Amino acid sequence: MIKIKGVKFSGIYCGIKKNKKKDLALAYFEKPALASGVFTKNRVKAPSVIITKKRINNPIQALIVVSGNACVCAKGDYEDSRAITKTLARHLSVEEKSVAHSTTGVIGVKLPVEKVIDGIPQLIKELKDNYEDFAEAITTTDAYKKVEKITETVNGGEINILGIAKGAGMIAPDLATMLVYIFTDAKIEKKALDRALKEAVDCSFNSISVDGDTSTNDMVLIFSTGVANNKEITIRSGYKDFLEALKKICISLAKMIVRDGEGATKVIEINVKNAKSAKDAKKIAKTVANSPLVKTAFFGEDPNWGRIIAAIGRSGVSIKKEKIDIDIQGKPVVRNGIEANGFDERGLKEALAVEEIQVEINLHAGKASTKFYTSDLTLDYVKINSSYRT
Amino acid sequence: MIKIKGVKFSGIYCGIKKNKKKDLALAYFEKPALASGVFTKNRVKAPSVIITKKRINNPIQALIVVSGNACVCAKGDYEDSRAITKTLARHLSVEEKSVAHSTTGVIGVKLPVEKVIDGIPQLIKELKDNYEDFAEAITTTDAYKKVEKITETVNGGEINILGIAKGAGMIAPDLATMLVYIFTDAKIEKKALDRALKEAVDCSFNSISVDGDTSTNDMVLIFSTGVANNKEITIRSGYKDFLEALKKICISLAKMIVRDGEGATKVIEINVKNAKSAKDAKKIAKTVANSPLVKTAFFGEDPNWGRIIAAIGRSGVSIKKEKIDIDIQGKPVVRNGIEANGFDERGLKEALAVEEIQVEINLHAGKASTKFYTSDLTLDYVKINSSYRT
Numbered sequence: 127m128i129k130i131k132g133v134k135f136s137g138i139y140c141g142i143k144k145n146k147k148k149d150l151a152l153a154y155f156e157k158p159a160l161a162s163g164v165f166t167k168n169r170v171k172a173p174s175v176i177i178t179k180k181r182i183n184n185p186i187q188a189l190i191v192v193s194g195n196a197c198v199c200a201k202g203d204y205e206d207s208r209a210i211t212k213t214l215a216r217h218l219s220v221e222e223k224s225v226a227h228s229t230t231g232v233i234g235v236k237l238p239v240e241k242v243i244d245g246i247p248q249l250i251k252e253l254k255d256n257y258e259d260f261a262e263a264i265t266t267t268d269a270y271k272k273v274e275k276i277t278e279t280v281n282g283g284e285i286n287i288l289g290i291a292k293g294a295g296m297i298a299p300d301l302a303t304m305l306v307y308i309f310t311d312a313k314i315e316k317k318a319l320d321r322a323l324k325e326a327v328d329c330s331f332n333s334i335s336v337d338g339d340t341s342t343n344d345m346v347l348i349f350s351t352g353v354a355n356n357k358e359i360t361i362r363s364g365y366k367d368f369l370e371a372l373k374k375i376c377i378s379l380a381k382m383i384v385r386d387g388e389g390a391t392k393v394i395e396i397n398v399k400n401a402k403s404a405k406d407a408k409k410i411a412k413t414v415a416n417s418p419l420v421k422t423a424f425f426g427e428d429p430n431w432g433r434i435i436a437a438i439g440r441s442g443v444s445i446k447k448e449k450i451d452i453d454i455q456g457k458p459v460v461r462n463g464i465e466a467n468g469f470d471e472r473g474l475k476e477a478l479a480v481e482e483i484q485v486e487i488n489l490h491a492g493k494a495s496t497k498f499y500t501s502d503l504t505l506d507y508v509k510i511n512s513s514y515r516t
Numbered sequence: 517m518i519k520i521k522g523v524k525f526s527g528i529y530c531g532i533k534k535n536k537k538k539d540l541a542l543a544y545f546e547k548p549a550l551a552s553g554v555f556t557k558n559r560v561k562a563p564s565v566i567i568t569k570k571r572i573n574n575p576i577q578a579l580i581v582v583s584g585n586a587c588v589c590a591k592g593d594y595e596d597s598r599a600i601t602k603t604l605a606r607h608l609s610v611e612e613k614s615v616a617h618s619t620t621g622v623i624g625v626k627l628p629v630e631k632v633i634d635g636i637p638q639l640i641k642e643l644k645d646n647y648e649d650f651a652e653a654i655t656t657t658d659a660y661k662k663v664e665k666i667t668e669t670v671n672g673g674e675i676n677i678l679g680i681a682k683g684a685g686m687i688a689p690d691l692a693t694m695l696v697y698i699f700t701d702a703k704i705e706k707k708a709l710d711r712a713l714k715e716a717v718d719c720s721f722n723s724i725s726v727d728g729d730t731s732t733n734d735m736v737l738i739f740s741t742g743v744a745n746n747k748e749i750t751i752r753s754g755y756k757d758f759l760e761a762l763k764k765i766c767i768s769l770a771k772m773i774v775r776d777g778e779g780a781t782k783v784i785e786i787n788v789k790n791a792k793s794a795k796d797a798k799k800i801a802k803t804v805a806n807s808p809l810v811k812t813a814f815f816g817e818d819p820n821w822g823r824i825i826a827a828i829g830r831s832g833v834s835i836k837k838e839k840i841d842i843d844i845q846g847k848p849v850v851r852n853g854i855e856a857n858g859f860d861e862r863g864l865k866e867a868l869a870v871e872e873i874q875v876e877i878n879l880h881a882g883k884a885s886t887k888f889y890t891s892d893l894t895l896d897y898v899k900i901n902s903s904y905r906t
Binding site (some may be wrong): 418426 | 526557558559560561586589590593617623624731732782806809812813815816818821822823825826828829830831833834835837850853854855869893894895898899902903
């Protein structure tokens, strides 16, 4: 088990979840940690998002996560979130503004805030190096815990990065989507940390899509305790190595989230190549990834490239149909906008009977590319999401 | 049966559809008709779209529709489409540029164009006042024919409008979506016809969504034979009455298309009120209408307003959560961004067990509103769209 020096974890059941699973998580930094965050763009934001966004650019001493209730669109939601960070701060003898906070779960239902308040002493008592309880306590409908770790030598010192995620590319019945926490002991300047997080999120959590719905509560936070013995990482020194390590963690967690999408049976990697701009590439990848017709075709293992080309066409990006090539599972499917010579439909259908599918779209229009990850749209997705909440 | 003087119809089986259903349709105008059209915004356009778009602003003498093959993304697709309009023109002794053309069906498969060419003499022979064969021949996976008609007095004369549509708000396995043809005998100037079509399409066919996928072949065409005895309709004279009649036809056909969406069990009307601008209203309505989570919730008859408010938030429109009111089936559900006082969840669940559902979203931000129609996302949708094409 990897250990990030300077941070301790805990996770307990405080009384929110009906199934009595762990629903309250804490990370405590012995010394204030350097932090950075990326937040949901949804205009309806949970109080936990608003509060943490304000605080994250100053040193952070604790992170408290409530799961089972999103604490948003309910009477007194802001006051409840504040009461939680205030109480935790008092018990830990730290400033309230050094407490980060997330909530995930049902929208629009009053949080039983007193249960959280009452659970805090126990939560603090259980703090330890082991992060398993924390990883479990932040989940909601996740089928499994999502943890990824890496040890690298950067700027002459060994650094560790630990990533813990919650989600559900698809949102469970009215549950918020995605929470990601990354802990590192790397010595790093704030500017480099901010930029690395943004870049890593862009090619991972911002490049996944299961049903296109983004939630009111999403956030990705990174904390650095700075106790590793590396020379400080700056934009000019060690940045690329740190970024590569961080990207690995983020892409791995992002794929775990897609794979754990409700009802998903396949992860589909959409690789858009030679677009005019990165923006164009992403727009096309996203439109293909979000198309219910493309997603149901993959569920049915149907090499239906007409749906892919129709999705490319409606993405809003100016494209030349005659220049489009598409490969699926490494096999040529479309060349110059029409079916490739010798396209073997039956053979490709067989090649789709696997859990990971590669789609490559080559626009021959420029030099920008992007990778995007999505899942198939299945009968179980509809079953899970149409069943009445109980 | 309504009769539009000056136009005759036919529909035959020429050999494209495997199930031997009618697959070739013709409308013939005894005198060149005034025409106007609205076309798909998909960047991948079928040759039939490109050809008809060029011709539609000049008088039209015939419209030929092929169903069962979209004639797009296949070798020689443009040449095939041209061969069809050229052959028809020769047989009818009209100019080729006066022939409008649509195609609908599978993408990327070579059209057996000789079957169409060979069918043309028979197609012409069968021309008659009755439009039932035409309506049948343009369908693909439609469960029923879609015809709507109206007779009104405008500018002192009785005018008739006949609308015939094909679709499938949801696209069948790689089939193109929507074709709509409107025929009227009204005397009307070109400018008024153009504007009325645009306005009517905007609040009908551009306000429906089943899975957000738009096709390479969509078009809405209107033809006026001008033989009714009304005083000519212009922007200043009789326009509003004509527009109202046209809107009725278009909204009715649009709802038929949504109702016939693959696997759909419900039509959901989303009424966004008091937005800052019409653009904002539509953006919000569309995001809610396209949300798989909202659509599965309605399939499950689950009054899950958290999903609606999350979709509003991610629409990209700047909104104030605290001002949002939501009513479902006329019952208050959300007030000022939180659950309405006395919200009766069980009662509302019962009220959702019907085929037509009304959702009203009041933003209290301005004076613009819009109506949008969508269907639920069902198990049958996934079954139909994931089944391998046979």
